[in-house]
Amino acid sequence: LRTGKHIFGAIYFDSVTTKIAIVGIDGTMKHTADMETQASRPEQFAQLCLEKLGMIRRQFHFPPFTGIGVSVAGIVDPALSKVVFAPNLGWADLDLAKIIRDCYPEVRIISLENDAKASAVAELWFGKHDINLSSFVFLLVDRGIGAGIVVDKNVLYGESHAAGEFGHMTLIEGGDLCSCGNSGCWEMYASDRATVLRYLAARHADPALSPRISMDDIIEKTRNHDDIPRKVLKESAYYLGLGIANIIKSVDPGAIIIGGKITQAWDIIYPEIMRTLGKRALLGKQRETGILPATLPTPPLLGAAALSIRKFFTDFRVTI
Ligand SMILES: [Zn+2]
CATH class of the missing domain: 3.30.420.40 (ATPase, nucleotide binding domain)
Incomplete structure (x- = not known):
């Protein structure tokens, strides 16, 4: 498995600052950026973050995304990939997966998770x-x-x-x-x-x-x-x-x-x-x-990526 071939996009939507990152398959953060959260315009703001992710990918010559993972400070239904209720963002019943799919129709792996649950997964997979x-x-x-x-x-x-x-x-x-x-x-x-x-x-x-x-x-x-x-x-x-x-x-x-x-x-x-x-x-x-x-920097962001990375390994039955 050539680890450099597979790159994952990660976004952590939080109430004040939203963090985005490009993450390697081994959990290394290749590039990170912060954006001021515009919670009152969820659809437009999510699109803006996804576009920024793509801009960074092109700017630093990374390959196309293998997967995109998103974590949100709120209750998330990971099966439907919807934000059910995020009181601190003021979001409810938001179909984030559809917004990601519309922006990146070619990306096969999309995951969405609550920020604390994503952090737990990051600690489980990459914790020290x-x-x-x-x-x-x-x-x-x-x-x-x-x-x-x-x-x-x-x-x-x-x-x-x-x-x-x-x-x-x-x-x-x-x-x-x-x-x-x-x-x-x-x-x-x-x-x-x-x-x-x-x-x-x-x-x-x-x-x-x-x-x-x-x-x-x-x-x-x-x-x-x-x-x-x-x-x-x-x-x-x-x-x-x-x-x-x-x-x-x-x-x-x-x-x-x-x-x-x-x-x-x-x-x-x-x-x-x-x-x-x-x-x-x-x-x-x-x-x-x-x-x-916690042993990791920004666990909810790394966790968002970890979920997509985990899906990659289970969906494609890849072993390293
Ligand atoms: Zn309360």
Whole structure:
């Protein structure tokens, strides 16, 4: 198998920034680019991203795409290749596969997946953790919180593809109103958006400033002997710990792998997560479950490609 012959396009649609990449069959990122998400025009924006992918391919003289994989921050039906509901993007019942097929009629392999489930697949295929990963939960902490549950090396989907929507489990009765319509959802307390809003409140700043302050800014400020960002991240880690304790009790995974920008402050969040878990121990189980940071850059993007790569190997029965 000549690995250079097969090239995969990947797109990760997220609420603020959409990431695109050209990925080799062995999971190496050949080229990446960011685009500002235009969530209010889903069809046009998806076309724009697909065109950009093609432009990069031609510019750098890559061969035609063997497959295109897409991940979305929302509930996805991978069998129909449709976005069912993506509250943070405001998308519902969107036939993304049709848009991809219209743009690339010659590409035979198209895959579509939820971002956290795609991340779990990326970790399963290309992860660098030196542990047995047959059953684990990939927790994607981003603007929202999603999870990919892997049981015996298979992703758990559930009856309506919504398994792992832990971000919308009720953590605080009567708490803050969430984009899903429920209130007190976990992601209203532990997501990046929650962390940024809590940081602005601690600074007595206008919450309307939130688009201009990012997790990168907050993490950067912890390096400057500033107590506020450190305290805010510890609070997010406490809320992360509460939710993780519930996941451990319900799923009993071998490990929980956390992805997202907050893992760049692992030295601050890890002790707080473990302290919170320790107080909620069920027969010491929490202490046995490994809590690990993701080993890959941009797992939802690599995961999008990994799904198409996996399809390539199963559809064509290729062995390496
Ligand atoms: Zn919610």
